[in-house]
Amino acid sequence: MRNLNQHTITQAVIERFSNTPDPRLKEILNSLVKHLHDFARDVKLTEEEWLNGINYLTATGQMCDAKRQEFILLSDCLGLSMLTVAMNNDKPQGCTEPTVFGPFFLEEAPQFNLGDDVANGAIGKPCFVKGNIKSLDGTPIPNALINVWQADADGNYDVQYAHLAHPQARGILHSDAQGKYYFKTILAEAYPIPSDGPVGQMLRATKNHPWRPAHLHFMVEAPGHERLITHVFRDHDQYLDSDVVFGVRSTLIADWTEQDDGTYLLEYDFVLNPTAAKA
């Protein structure tokens, strides 16, 4: 392994991985090196561009902390997140479609009872959300674990505020014995993803806006079913066709209807894929 040139080096690196005990890791690394090298050769990457790339990745990593995940944001804006979701969720017709996870989920969310206000002080127009959790054959799923999270009217998730006393506009609920769920929260509004880091730099350099159409995040889990990670999008949003993270699916769009008292109502049912029926 001396005197490697731009053509021979790829095979040399792949040979270096030949004793990797985990066959899946070996497969992934071999493919990664092949595509990474093909990319560099395709564009004939210069040494200056290489260093710019190193610095960009470094800055992306250093933007991350317990509440900010800039690499997920980058993956989202490069379409890698939605591609991964699409590849791994080939569910039968009738199941609720998944979309991107996003960078703002928190493992430690507060528990709520059905009917509670998960906004917990977040600013926004009052909204009531309700629906059913069902299996593919229509059977209600009682006691399903439901995580919800969303941005406030200013377009910020709670984790984007430095000094918040407690989580806001996120929480954990369980469906009732009939598979029903319902809670109070605030109206979902369109918002820009954080653009003060390397991802924002990329969006500006490519003349793209940083906006996501209004949506409410859901993660729904129940025994015997695949975990569903998705959003419900708000109909008529101006960014439905230019979502910066490519996450919109027509079946996930719903109408938040304004009520006589000025509050909003969203009704949406989730259909989970039984594990046995996995496509």
Added chain:
Amino acid sequence: MRNLNQHTITQAVIERFSNTPDPRLKEILNSLVKHLHDFARDVKLTEEEWLNGINYLTATGQMCDAKRQEFILLSDCLGLSMLTVAMNNDKPQGCTEPTVFGPFFLEEAPQFNLGDDVANGAIGKPCFVKGNIKSLDGTPIPNALINVWQADADGNYDVQYAHLAHPQARGILHSDAQGKYYFKTILAEAYPIPSDGPVGQMLRATKNHPWRPAHLHFMVEAPGHERLITHVFRDHDQYLDSDVVFGVRSTLIADWTEQDDGTYLLEYDFVLNPTAAKA
């Protein structure tokens, strides 16, 4: 741009870049997205593997600071650095070959006079280094700017020590009126790259050693010539054929000869490529 699937998303992302004002940035982003998506599809990346990748890149960025560049180390160990060097340095026969830059260069190195000891207190066997800086036609290059840097006998560069009063085993020199250079330093020895971070984790998971064969780094610059970034490798080193960063070239291997007094001598000439003769 709704309802994208694993096949249609790539073109959708590329279209998103279509208004990028800088045509080179657009070309690089388009190719990057194509190869990144092809990689994910090729291995059918799972959502768990995607998250592992996000966490790996994040940890790599967070390992970096003013003195540690884990992304360069990763690029080195994936062969991307050597590929980039090879692609961009198609010099005429007779020019000294380049190799990888490595993560341990410092912009701010101390200035030395010819004959000085650049070791500056670094531990190692005494060594004298000398040679000529020449142009491709053999003309000596006076006053060439020479950066040298190397690890000490314990395998560490100065930047790897937390509390060093001043730089060690690195410095800046200039060739004399006859194009000659000479300085004292310590003997180059094989050493392992830092393996306490994500790159070390990859090396262990792929059953690879972290060693580089003994070498001395040089960066040589002179007006009217391409900057040369290279190493001189020590002959007979056991890692010449398994350099963890794929950097060894036969023409860069030289004999560090032991002298009667137990010190070592390295003689090596550098031939720079005139800018006009660029291949």
